[in-house]
Amino acid sequence: MPPAGTTVFAPVAIPSHAPLVRVPIPTACGICRAPASAGYSMCTSCRDVAIALQRPLVPVSAIALVGTTSALYRALRQYKSGEPGVAARQSQWLSGVLHRFAERHLRCVAPDGVDVTVVVPSSRDGRPGPHPFESIVRAAACFPMLLDALVPGAGTLAHRRPAPDGYRLRRDVAGRRVLLVDDVYTSGAHLQTAASALEQAGARCVQALVVGRFVRSPPAPRAACPCCER
Numbered sequence: 401m402p403p404a405g406t407t408v409f410a411p412v413a414i415p416s417h418a419p420l421v422r423v424p425i426p427t428a429c430g431i432c433r434a435p436a437s438a439g440y441s442m443c444t445s446c447r448d449v450a451i452a453l454q455r456p457l458v459p460v461s462a463i464a465l466v467g468t469t470s471a472l473y474r475a476l477r478q479y480k481s482g483e484p485g486v487a488a489r490q491s492q493w494l495s496g497v498l499h500r501f502a503e504r505h506l507r508c509v510a511p512d513g514v515d516v517t518v519v520v521p522s523s524r525d526g527r528p529g530p531h532p533f534e535s536i537v538r539a540a541a542c543f544p545m546l547l548d549a550l551v552p553g554a555g556t557l558a559h560r561r562p563a564p565d566g567y568r569l570r571r572d573v574a575g576r577r578v579l580l581v582d583d584v585y586t587s588g589a590h591l592q593t594a595a596s597a598l599e600q601a602g603a604r605c606v607q608a609l610v611v612g613r614f615v616r617s618p619p620a621p622r623a624a625c626p627c628c629e630r
């Protein structure tokens with residue numbers, strides 16, 4: 401069971417028969433599975449990011465679609481900015497969420513397998529040391545080798561504004577199957593820039609997993625993996 405207040409995403413089933421009454425059919429973004437306008441294959445964020453990066457985006461699996469009122473969203477904010485005791489408790493809970501999801505569904509997210517796991521770094525936030533999400537991923541203890549492959553580059557990243565040079569490589573990923581992980585996917589500018597840098601450095605494939613895909617109005621909770629629907 402997902403924690404209270406958590407919206408767990410499952411793709412919306414679109415009926416194959418023509419409806420008797422024409423009503424807008426909600427669809428899911430083909431990249432991040434957030435709601436997309438009827439007739440569009442991507443949500444507006446992913447469209448903006450794809451246009452700005454001028455390359456295909458990598459598919460992203462989100463454990464849940466989260467809105468501001470969900471317990472999971474609160475945890476994703478508090479683990480890095482809450483009081484120390486709260487941050488530690490939320491970090492532990494998030495590790496558990498990641499562990500339980502990955503144990504059952506890592507193969508759904510990355511069917512071709514994973515050689516290395518890369519955490520999307522913060523861009524220029526001045527925080528010393530590794531990103532705190534890295535500790536959560538490490539504590540989840542079911543992800544293949546963590547590799548600190550990326551560091552901020554010359555380009556400036558912002559909401560819906562990716563930059564081809566926003567990250568640069570400091571480890572060799574050529575020929576490797578990379579699982580790119582992050583805490584929250586909002587517009588995708590950071591994660592998709594990171595994926596682009598990895599692909600251009602010769603990664604064999606890049607699959608992405610995030611804990612929460614932030615949306616303003618999450619659909620009704622349905623407990624299922626975004627990939628296998630179990």
Ligand SMILES: [Zn+2]
Nearest residue numbers: 429432443446
């Ligand atoms: Zn999207």
Ligand SMILES: [Zn+2]
Nearest residue numbers: 505508625628
């Ligand atoms: Zn699954």
